[in-house]
Structures are given as structure tokens and as C-alpha cells.
Amino acid sequence: KKEIKKNPYPPYTTSTLQQSANNVLGYSAKRAMALAQSLYQSGHITYMRTDSVYMGNKAVEQIRQVIKSTFGDQYLTEKPRFFKNRSKNAQEAHEAIRPTDFSFNLDVAKGKLNNDEFKLYSLIWKRAISSQMESKRVENLSIYFQPVNKLKNIYTFSVGAQKTLFDGFRAIYGNSKEEDELIQEISNVKKSDIFKKDEFVTEQKFTQPPARFTEATLVKELESLGVGRPSTYATIISTIQARGYVGKDGKFLLPSDIGRVVTHFLKKNFSDLVDYKYTANVEDKLDDIAKGKQEYIPFLDAQYKPLIKDIQKADKDVKKDDVVILSDSKELCPLCGSKMVVRLGRYGKFLSCSKFPECKGMKDLDGGIESLDFDKYLKIEKCPKCESKMVLKNSKYGKFWACEKYPECKGTMPLLLKEKCPECGEPLVERRSKWGKTFIGCSGYPKCKYIKKETKK
Numbered sequence: 001k002k003e004i005k006k007n008p009y010p011p012y013t014t015s016t017l018q019q020s021a022n023n024v025l026g027y028s029a030k031r032a033m034a035l036a037q038s039l040y041q042s043g044h045i046t047y048m049r050t051d052s053v054y055m056g057n058k059a060v061e062q063i064r065q066v067i068k069s070t071f072g073d074q075y076l077t078e079k080p081r082f083f084k085n086r087s088k089n090a091q092e093a094h095e096a097i098r099p100t101d102f103s104f105n106l107d108v109a110k111g112k113l114n115n116d117e118f119k120l121y122s123l124i125w126k127r128a129i130s131s132q133m134e135s136k137r138v139e140n141l142s143i144y145f146q147p148v149n150k151l152k153n154i155y156t157f158s159v160g161a162q163k164t165l166f167d168g169f170r171a172i173y174g175n176s177k178e179e180d181e182l183i184q185e186i187s188n189v190k191k192s193d194i195f196k197k198d199e200f201v202t203e204q205k206f207t208q209p210p211a212r213f214t215e216a217t218l219v220k221e222l223e224s225l226g227v228g229r230p231s232t233y234a235t236i237i238s239t240i241q242a243r244g245y246v247g248k249d250g251k252f253l254l255p256s257d258i259g260r261v262v263t264h265f266l267k268k269n270f271s272d273l274v275d276y277k278y279t280a281n282v283e284d285k286l287d288d289i290a291k292g293k294q295e296y297i298p299f300l301d302a303q304y305k306p307l308i309k310d311i312q313k314a315d316k317d318v319k320k321d322d323v324v325i326l327s328d329s330k331e332l333c334p335l336c337g338s339k340m341v342v343r344l345g346r347y348g349k350f351l352s353c354s355k356f357p358e359c360k361g362m363k364d365l366d367g368g369i370e371s372l373d374f375d376k377y378l379k380i381e382k383c384p385k386c387e388s389k390m391v392l393k394n395s396k397y398g399k400f401w402a403c404e405k406y407p408e409c410k411g412t413m414p415l416l417l418k419e420k421c422p423e424c425g426e427p428l429v430e431r432r433s434k435w436g437k438t439f440i441g442c443s444g445y446p447k448c449k450y451i452k453k454e455t456k457k
Contacts, residue, residue, distance in 0.1 A: 006136040008169035010053035010083035011096035011128045014230030015223045017048070022216035025119050026251070029215050029234035035120045036097070043100060044109075045124055049231045050094035053083040055128070059095070062102045063132045071171055075133050083131070098128040126172050133169035138162045143189055212252040226280030257326075257349050265323055269314040335361035348394065364394070372399070378416040378427060385411035416443055424448040
């Protein structure tokens with residue numbers, strides 16, 4: 001047994017708020033900042049673009065009064081807690097993100113804010129209050145088991161747990177009763193107790209590669225590399241998604257074909273622009289310009305002239321086909337019979353005639369209409385405008401049906417699901433919200449506003 005203390009976290013900065021909003025609430029950095037902006041403009045929180053963990057004395061005093069009246073003296077530290085800023089360029093003029101008035105507590109806020117605003121405000125309020133509470137005290141429990149019968153080799157089995165002696169700042173977040181009961185059971189184990197084997201479960205584990213970035217871990221990485229500032233983290237992440245450089249698989253960010261091509265092109269021709277140290281150094285120099293420590297024109301001149309030379313060299317040496325043609329293909333052009341190549345377009349990879357632009361023959365790389373799951377989707381035969389044949393096409397938003405007579409006829413249809421709307425009977429359709437989340441809604445929108453609820457896994 002070993003007793004240890006766990007100290008509370010400092011109040012939120014921009015980056016830590018974005019990380020918590022993504023990890024706890026599933027909000028993107030862009031959405032979290034939009035909600036924080038709304039709370040700030042309503043006067044409920046301090047300025048939301050900051051990398052400082054400092055809180056003013058008046059705010060700290062209000063927090064201590066809330067802790068004393070809500071939790072009791074035992075949860076109040078003897079002296080106020082103060083946290084050190086990790087960022088060397090922290091803007092001390094801005095406080096950490098905290099409520100402006102602590103009398104606007106969660107009970108009051110629930111009736112005044114919308115659901116999303118309340119969830120984010122709840123994170124901010126709890127983090128600010130907990131930062132001034134007493135540490136959590138736990139006892140680490142480690143139990144070791146050995147077989148009673150004598151074997152050639154001695155095998156030791158172990159189990160570990162933590163028993164809460166004093167919940168401290170965790171009181172504001174609540175504790176799991178089931179977990180407490182399990183720990184209480186383990187803590188009652190005494191030396192020389194004998195246990196009966198239930199079963200042996202063998203499991204082989206392998207070293208896993210690093211997990212892909214989520215928005216939360218990417219913000220953390222940007223901050224650690226010194227790339228970007230509190231005001232730009234959300235913009236950086238939303239921009240790489242909007243331009244199609246990165247896609248999402250659940251919470252994870254995945255590089256797209258376009259993203260890989262752009263990255264390789266930049267690394268080969270503009271290596272400085274994708275060098276973390278160079279970018280961080282430029283950020284620092286811009287901060288020095290703002291503080292009057294660096295001359296503006298000489299610095300820009302030193303960056304601008306080499307960049308222009310790189311642009312002129314790339315413009316002269318790099319051919320478009322070197323960038324957009326990814327590989328050869330065994331497929332033959334449906335128009336002229338020539339070999340086809342895998343080409344990268346605005347909406348991903350496709351097969352193009354090697355004689356382009358003389359021949360404009362092309363094919364869908366994943367098989368076109370043959371690749372569509374007709375057990376799930378409806379097959380649209382006729383154009384709703386001119387009744388001509390419909391063909392399957394790609395856009396940055398995914399596949400859709402378009403009239404074969406385009407551009408003379410601009411009739412289009414989304415991929416309709418075979419599943420019907422329970423309210424109006426129209427087919428359902430997969431849509432994407434402004435936050436990038438996919439959901440299933442009625443194709444009869446806006447007349448019918450039915451949205452299918454997700455089943456929790």
C-alpha cells in the first residue's frame with residue numbers, strides 16, 4: 001500500500017478547452033470555439049483565446065467562497081493555488097478561460113443556456129472551481145498471487161487498484177459507486193488468503209503503432225511543436241478538412257489522397273514551409289515583432305525573397321502530370337482503347353485516358369455503379385427533369401446521381417436509402433451537418449424534418 005496525492009488541473013486555456021470538448025463532448029475544435037464565442041459574447045466567460053492559466057485575485061476569492069459553501073472547509077486549500085504558464089509566449093494580459101460570475105452556477109445556467117452551450121459552460125465552470133480545491137488522496141493497492149502447489153517455475157499474478165481516501169477536487173465530478181465497491185472488495189484481501197482458480201485467460205499482445213490523431217491530440221501536438229496560436233488552432237484543423245486534405249473516420253483524422261500529394265509536393269519543393277522548427281521560429285519572430293523586439297521589414301524580406309525563388313523554380317521544373325498522375329493501370333480507355341492511368345482529381349482518384357487532353361475517356365476507380373450496394377440504396381433510373389438515363393458521379397460530398405445529358409440537363413438526385421421515413425413515407429438519405437457529422441434524415445426536408453436517432457453502441 002502506498003498513499004499518493006493527485007493535484008487538480010489548472011483552469012482552461014484555448015488548447016486544453018478544445019481538447020476536453022473533443023474528448024468529453026465529441027465537439028470539433030471549430031464547434032467548441034463557436035460555442036465559447038457565444039458564451040463570451042453573452043458575458044458568461046472570459047476571453048476564450050488565451051494560453052494563460054492565470055486567474056485574477058477577485059475570481060479566486062469568489063471560487064473559494066463557492067467551495068466553502070458547497071463542499072465545506074475540508075475541500076478548501078489553506079492558501080489559493082497558482083499555476084505556472086507552460087507557454088513561453090503566454091499572454092498574461094488575458095486570464096484563463098473561466099466563468100465571469102460564479103453565482104451563475106450550473107443550476108442557474110441550465111435554464112438560461114441552450115444544451116450545447118450548457119455542456120461547454122459546465123466543463124469550464126467545473127474546471128475553474130476544481131483548480132482551487134484540495135488534492136485527491138488515494139492509496140495504491142497491489143496484490144500478488146502465487147500458486148499453492150509447487151511447480152518447477154514460480155508464476156506470479158498481480159492485480160492493482162486505487163482506493164480513494166479523500167476525493168478532494170474530484171468531488172465536483174462525482175465518483176462511480178460500482179468502482180468504489182470493487183476497490184473496497186480488493187482492499188479487504190489479507191496476506192495468506194487462499195483463492196480458488198476460476199479460469200485462465202491467455203491473451204497475446206503486440207506493440208501497436210501510434211494512434212491516429214483526433215482533433216484533441218492534434219491541438220496538443222500543435223501546441224507542443226509551437227505551431228499556431230490559440231486563435232488559429234481551430235482554423236488550421238477546419239481548413240485542412242474543408243480543403244479535403246484530411247477526412248474523418250469517427251473521431252480519427254485520416255490523410256486523403258489529395259493531402260498526401262500536396263504534402264509530398266511541398267516537402268520536395270518547399271521544404272521550409274513544412275518544417276516544424278521553421279514554422280515555430282516564424283511564429284516566435286512574429287511575436288517578437290508584436291513586442292517591438294524584431295524589425296518588421298528585414299524579417300519579412302528574409303522570408304519573402306527565398307520563397308519567391310522556390311516558387312519560380314517549381315513553376316519551371318514541375319509538370320502537372322508529375323503531381324496528379326499517381327500510377328499506371330491495366331484498364332483500357334472506353335473511348336479510344338489506349339492505356340489508362342490513375343489520376344488525382346478534385347474529388348479523389350479516378351482512371352483517366354493516358355492521351356488526355358486529346359481523349360477525355362475516364363472511369364470510376366472503384367467500379368462506378370457496380371460498386372454501389374443496392375441492398376442499401378435505391379437505383380435511380382430516370383432523370384427527374386428530362387427522364388434521360390442517370391449515371392453515378394463523385395463530388396467532394398460523396399457519390400450522387402446525375403443526368404447523362406449534363407451540362408444540357410442539370411438534373412441530380414442524392415443517394416436515397418431503401419429505408420422509408422416513418423413519418424411521411426419518403427426515402428431516407430445520408431446527410432452531413434455543418435459540423436461534419438453524418439446523420440440520416442428524410443429526403444422530404446424541409447417539409448418533413450425527421451432525423452433518425454443513432455443507436456448507442
